[in-house]
Amino acid sequence: MHMADALISPAVGGSFWAVSCGLIGISARKTQRHLEDYAIPMMGVLGAFVFAAQMINYTIPSTGSSGHIGGGLLLAVLLGPWAGFLVLASVLSVQAFFFMDGGLLALGCNIFNLGFFPCFVAYPLVFLPASGAHPSPARLTFAAVIATVVGLQFGALGVIFQTLVSGISSLSFSAFASIMLPVHLAIGLVEGVITSTIVTLLAKARPEAIALGREHKTTPQTAWIIAKVFLPIAAVIAIALSWFASTHPDGLEWSLARLGIDTEAEAAPSGLNQALNRTQESMALFPDYRLPAPTDAAGAGPSTESWPNVEAGTSLAGLVGGMITLITVGLCAVLLHLAKRRRERARASQPVHPL
Amino acid sequence: MSHHIVEARDLAYAYPDGTRALKGVSFRITHGESVALVGPNGAGKSTLLLQLNGFLRPTQGEVRIGNLPITPKTLDQIRRTVGVIFQDPDDQLFMPTVREDVTFGPLNMGFPRQEAESIAEAVLAQVGMSDIADRAPYHLSAGQKRAVAIAAVLAMSPDILVLDEPSSHLDPKGRRRLIDLLHGFSHTKIIATHDLDLALDLCPRTIVIADGRVREDGPTLRLFQDQALLEECALELPLRMQGCPICHPQHPPSPSPGR
Amino acid sequence: MKQRSMEDRFLEFGLIDQLARADSRLHRLDPRAKLLTTLFFCALVVSFPRYSVLAILPLLLYPVLLSAMGELPLAYVARRTLPALPFAFMVGIFNPWIDTKPVASLGPLLISGGWLSFTSILLRCILTVSSAIILVASTGISQICLAFQRLGAPHLFSLQIMFLYRYLFVLTAEAVQMVRARNLRTFGRRGLGPGPFASLIASLLIRSLDRAQNIHRAMVARGFRGEIQPLRQSRWRRHDTFFVLLCILACSTIRLWNLPQAIGGWLLQLLP
Numbered sequence: 081m082h083m084a085d086a087l088i089s090p091a092v093g094g095s096f097w098a099v100s101c102g103l104i105g106i107s108a109r110k111t112q113r114h115l116e117d118y119a120i121p122m123m124g125v126l127g128a129f130v131f132a133a134q135m136i137n138y139t140i141p142s143t144g145s146s147g148h149i150g151g152g153l154l155l156a157v158l159l160g161p162w163a164g165f166l167v168l169a170s171v172l173s174v175q176a177f178f179f180m181d182g183g184l185l186a187l188g189c190n191i192f193n194l195g196f197f198p199c200f201v202a203y204p205l206v207f208l209p210a211s212g213a214h215p216s217p218a219r220l221t222f223a224a225v226i227a228t229v230v231g232l233q234f235g236a237l238g239v240i241f242q243t244l245v246s247g248i249s250s251l252s253f254s255a256f257a258s259i260m261l262p263v264h265l266a267i268g269l270v271e272g273v274i275t276s277t278i279v280t281l282l283a284k285a286r287p288e289a290i291a292l293g294r295e296h297k298t299t300p301q302t303a304w305i306i307a308k309v310f311l312p313i314a315a316v317i318a319i320a321l322s323w324f325a326s327t328h329p330d331g332l333e334w335s336l337a338r339l340g341i342d343t344e345a346e347a348a349p350s351g352l353n354q355a356l357n358r359t360q361e362s363m364a365l366f367p368d369y370r371l372p373a374p375t376d377a378a379g380a381g382p383s384t385e386s387w388p389n390v391e392a393g394t395s396l397a398g399l400v401g402g403m404i405t406l407i408t409v410g411l412c413a414v415l416l417h418l419a420k421r422r423r424e425r426a427r428a429s430q431p432v433h434p435l
Numbered sequence: 436m437s438h439h440i441v442e443a444r445d446l447a448y449a450y451p452d453g454t455r456a457l458k459g460v461s462f463r464i465t466h467g468e469s470v471a472l473v474g475p476n477g478a479g480k481s482t483l484l485l486q487l488n489g490f491l492r493p494t495q496g497e498v499r500i501g502n503l504p505i506t507p508k509t510l511d512q513i514r515r516t517v518g519v520i521f522q523d524p525d526d527q528l529f530m531p532t533v534r535e536d537v538t539f540g541p542l543n544m545g546f547p548r549q550e551a552e553s554i555a556e557a558v559l560a561q562v563g564m565s566d567i568a569d570r571a572p573y574h575l576s577a578g579q580k581r582a583v584a585i586a587a588v589l590a591m592s593p594d595i596l597v598l599d600e601p602s603s604h605l606d607p608k609g610r611r612r613l614i615d616l617l618h619g620f621s622h623t624k625i626i627a628t629h630d631l632d633l634a635l636d637l638c639p640r641t642i643v644i645a646d647g648r649v650r651e652d653g654p655t656l657r658l659f660q661d662q663a664l665l666e667e668c669a670l671e672l673p674l675r676m677q678g679c680p681i682c683h684p685q686h687p688p689s690p691s692p693g694r
Numbered sequence: 695m696k697q698r699s700m701e702d703r704f705l706e707f708g709l710i711d712q713l714a715r716a717d718s719r720l721h722r723l724d725p726r727a728k729l730l731t732t733l734f735f736c737a738l739v740v741s742f743p744r745y746s747v748l749a750i751l752p753l754l755l756y757p758v759l760l761s762a763m764g765e766l767p768l769a770y771v772a773r774r775t776l777p778a779l780p781f782a783f784m785v786g787i788f789n790p791w792i793d794t795k796p797v798a799s800l801g802p803l804l805i806s807g808g809w810l811s812f813t814s815i816l817l818r819c820i821l822t823v824s825s826a827i828i829l830v831a832s833t834g835i836s837q838i839c840l841a842f843q844r845l846g847a848p849h850l851f852s853l854q855i856m857f858l859y860r861y862l863f864v865l866t867a868e869a870v871q872m873v874r875a876r877n878l879r880t881f882g883r884r885g886l887g888p889g890p891f892a893s894l895i896a897s898l899l900i901r902s903l904d905r906a907q908n909i910h911r912a913m914v915a916r917g918f919r920g921e922i923q924p925l926r927q928s929r930w931r932r933h934d935t936f937f938v939l940l941c942i943l944a945c946s947t948i949r950l951w952n953l954p955q956a957i958g959g960w961l962l963q964l965l966p
Contacts, residue, residue: 086782086819090741101847108848115850117920118910121529124857125906129899131862132869138891149895170854174862177830177838178710181778183822185736247744249785249815251792270888277892278899285900398748401958405751409758416762490911511917519915525864526908531836531856543917571711571836573863591916 083190083239085183089246096242097188099313103196104169110162119163126155127167131174138274147267152198153207153228154275158289161199168195193238202231217280224279225272232268236260439466439594439623441487441517445496447647448482456482458647459496464623471634471655472627474644475669480599480627481522483644487597487625488519500595515544518593518622522600524580528572533564533583536572540591551590558586562616578609582616595623602630631659631673643668713766714834720764725833725841727934731941732829736822738945745810749952750817753945757824764832771824771831778823779816786815835859837928853922861905869898 085093111119130151137148151171155164169191175181182190211223240256243249249256282289441464448457456479464470472480485491486498489505500516503509521527530536534555541551559565562582572580581601588596601617602610614636617624628634634641634655641658643651645668651658658664659673714721720728735756742750761771789808796804830838836856843852872894876886886894910918947953 084778084782084785084819085736085740085822086815086817087785088740090737093737093740104851105848108850112848112850115920117914117918118907120850120853120920120922121857121909121913122903122906123854125861125865125902125909127854127858128861128865129902131858132865133895133898135866136869136873136886136891136894138886138888166851166854167858170851170858173855174835174858177826177835183736183778183819184733184826185740185822243785249789249811251785251788255788274888274892274895277889278896281893281896282899285896286903289903397958397962398955399958400961401954401956402748402751404957404961405748405954406754409751409754412755412762413758413768416758417768420762420765485911488915490914514915514917519912521908521912523905523908526905527912529857529860529909529913531860539913539918539923540916542923543919543921548923569715573860574711587916 083182083186083193083242085185087243087246087249088186088189090185092242092246093185093188095188096192097185100169100188100191100195102313103165103191103200107162107166107169111166119159123159123163123167126158127170127174130155130167130171134171138270147270149271149274150194150198150232152194152231153202153224153272154278156199156203157207157275157279161203164203165195165199168199189238189242193235193242197234197238198228198231201234202227206230217276220279221273221276224276225269228272228275229265229268232264232271233261236264440464440499440501441595441623441625442499443483443486443496444499446483446486446493446498447495448486448491449494456647457486457493460644460647460649461496462642462649462652464625467621467623468640469624469626469638471638471641472625472644473629473631473634473641473668473670474650478644478668479647480644484519484597484599484625484627488517489513515591516593517595517597518588518591520581520584520588520596520598520601522603524577524584525572527584527587528580530572532569532571533559533575534568536583537568537587537590540587544591554590555586558589559583561589562586563612576609577604578606578612581605581609581613585616593622595625596620598624598626598628600628600630601626602628602633629670631670632675635659635673635675709770710831711834713770713831714837716765718763718765718832720760720828720832723937724928724930724934725837726844726930727938728829728833729838729841729845731938732825734942735825735945738949739818739821739825741949742814742818745807745814747810747813747817748954749948750814750821752948752953753821756941756945757821757828760825760828760832764828766828766831771827774827775820775824779819782815782819786812789815861902861909864905865898865902868901872898 130149133151134148152164152168155167158164159167172182172190172194173187176184176187176190207223207227210226211220215223237257237260240253240260243251243256244253443460443462446457446460447455449455460479460483472483474480482491486493486505487500489498489510492505498505500513503513505513528536530539534552537555537559538548538551541554542548546554555568556565559568562585564579564582564586567575567579567583572583575583581604596617598617601613605613610630610633614633617626617637624637626634626638638655641651641653641655642649643658643664650668651661651664659676662672665672735753739750739753757771758768761768789812790806791808793808793811794806796806833841836859839852839855839859842855843849873886876890876894
């Protein structure tokens with residue numbers, strides 16, 4: 081459930097980058113404070129482990145569907161939430177840069193959805209209370225399953241929220257949620273069982289490794305988390321969204337309308353908003369298309385013209401221009417490719433120094 | 436140069452789970468010696484090597500490097516004196532490029548970057564790996580990895596080299612190159628290995644470890660002729676000491692003890 | 695979403711490093727310059743309005759020109775971009791059915807907003823992904839990591855990425871071997887059920903922990919005391935500034951003026 085760049089708006093991407101950077105900063109400070117020097121290679125190797133483990137798929141018998149683990153809860157159990165989050169963030173970063181699993185701009189969203197929820201919600205608020213200090217195998221399984229489910233459900237909600245607020249996809253909240261949530265419920269159940277099996281096996285083979293996560297007194301208190309992590313995050317997101325709302329009144333209302341939230345008619349725009357709007361209008365010298373109001377529900381938009389407002393002339397010019405652009409790009413590619421091949425041929429014809 | 440001496444006195448070690456890996460090992464290795472450490476799997480060779488660098492603290496007895504016993508206080512100095520080359524070079528090459536890896540030690544010792552880099556140049560040249568200095572370790576061949584791991588340890592200018600299975604995973608040519616390389620070093624060398632031909636080439640002296648004890652300690656050639664001893668320690672006569680069954684078919688091939 | 699076989703993905707690591715080791719004008723730029731430009735480019739691409747297709751098109755020049763500058767094979771960039779499309783496709787494909795209002799016309803043909811936004815999503819995806827691929831293939835992950843650190847990311851975090859990346863190769867190779875060994879015995883008929891999967895992962899985890907211990911020993915043996923000295927760093931030079939400014943200027947121009955529309959309109963005026 082990696083988010084892709086193509087689905088998010090800069091405001092959403094930017095604010096979640098800010099949130100994730102902040103979380104990485106806090107986690108790094110927290111981890112550093114309790115850091116034993118063996119933890120540095122250990123965290124790195126565990127990151128590589130999660131990466132490698134995610135490349136192996138399991139199959140759910142008699143359904144034919146397959147999946148891989150997220151590993152968030154497992155890392156939190158092994159390393160504690162702070163170091164676990166840091167490792168997960170690094171895994172996601174490498175995936176973003178290397179496998180294009182999720183884009184660079186969406187990296188903040190992905191770290192938030194897949195790292196924040198398992199490490200700072202599922203682990204301290206669900207797993208620890210549910211498992212207790214010395215859990216029996218059954219209780220461990222139970223705790224791991226509900227913690228994973230909770231983490232993944234929140235993560236899926238995060239994806240839905242970010243996609244809808246970005247306003248790129250036209251899916252409605254209920255449609256999106258009715259796909260995402262049940263799927264991630266199933267995934268969560270399986271992953272929970274797998275996680276608890278791994279933890280049990282590990283507790284037998286390397287009991288000291290399990291103790292690590294608990295030993296470091298990095299398990300945050302609930303109140304602490306709420307005060308220092310949730311509130312700033314909420315603040316950042318709120319600021320980003322209000323900025324977004326002030327610059328794109330349509331977009332947010334349109335999203336909220338599909339979330340089923342009724343928005344009151346806009347209050348008179350403040351001076352800043354007007355200034356922003358004016359800048360935006362003046363920047364958009366050639367507006368792309370003249371858009372009708374996106375949906376009827378969000379009719380408060382400023383569009384005064386009624387549909388259809390399509391001018392054949394503009395469209396034709398657009399088509400011609402688009403074709404020319406594509407041809408130019410294609411020509412560039414071909415010419416540069418030929419130039420490169422010629423250079424290579426020139427290079428190849430020179431005597432090559434044997435290695 | 437008395438600090439090239441390695442001495443173990445009645446060394447015993449039990450792992451936290453109670454496994455007694457060493458049960459009283461004593462030996463003394465003097466300056467410039469090359470000693471092979473052989474014995475069956477699980478005899479305690481690796482545990483012994485970990486003792487030499489202070490990774491494990493003995494439960495009984497002590498290890499002395501030169502005149503110093505290994506204690507938490509002397510640990511830094513000991514680790515500078517004893518260079519350990521681990522069995523899996525991947526564990527040892529942890530930095531993103533060969534150059535960064537070789538400078539890791541000198542930088543930790545407090546050399547400024549420029550000097551650390553010239554040390555790296557020098558040791559890479561010594562092991563013949565100058566041209567791969569900017570490569571990433573994971574793209575190297577097994578032989579190159581081994582050579583770089585040795586260079587990284589040489590960069591710390593140790594007096595004593597400890598090698599764990601240096602010839603494992605090497606192709607015959609890489610193995611020969613390694614032997615030639617090690618031959619060129621004047622360091623005191625302790626080599627744990629199953630490769631008796633390598634031991635024969637490099638080490639005039641051999642210590643046979645079995646069941647956590649020194650089973651035999653003496654000239655390599657003499658020990659390797661002791662069929663009973665080799666048999667007992669799950670070892671095999673070095674190939675070059677076996678009559679060639681192809682050239683001399685009248686010798687029935689020696690019954691090879693399957694590993 | 696079809697998963698590529700893990701062995702294929704594994705092989706791709708090698709190729710990207712090989713490309714990153716090459717030497718070209720793009721490779722020689724400071725990693726920070728490339729990172730900033732790429733992030734700016736991605737943000738710019740996604741800042742286009744929902745229905746933009748035409749106005750985005752000129753940005754396709756960015757991957758074409760940059761891959762030429764970095765002497766990266768365009769076919770490689772394209773091949774790496776494709777696997778990233780399915781997720782965007784899956785989410786975007788609903789747009790044409792939900793958003794059916796026509797917003798543009800091609801002669802008699804009316805184009806609905808859904809199709810436009812769907813095309814736009816795919817285009818955005820291609821642009822952002824290919825720019826990221828070019829960044830990585832011309833810089834290498836450890837340099838990107840350094841760039842992050844010099845732009846203010848915590849040392850521990852960049853160190854973490856560095857170690858992760860280093861042992862990725864080793865552990866993935868181990869994972870590949872384990873899966874292969876298992877498949878050989880099951881004749882590839884059955885998939886890996888959750889139970890066996892968990893024990894396979896657990897043994898991979900145990901091996902990883904043991905390896906971490908060995909690495910720590912190797913580090914300690916070479917004087918490690920909890921601090922890793924910073925790596926060799928590149929210097930920001932004048933042409934780095936020039937490159938960043940040029941890219942920002944060119945992309946912003948494309949963002950602010952709908953060039954294809956303007957060119958098309960101008961051409962149509964020339965015609966009688």
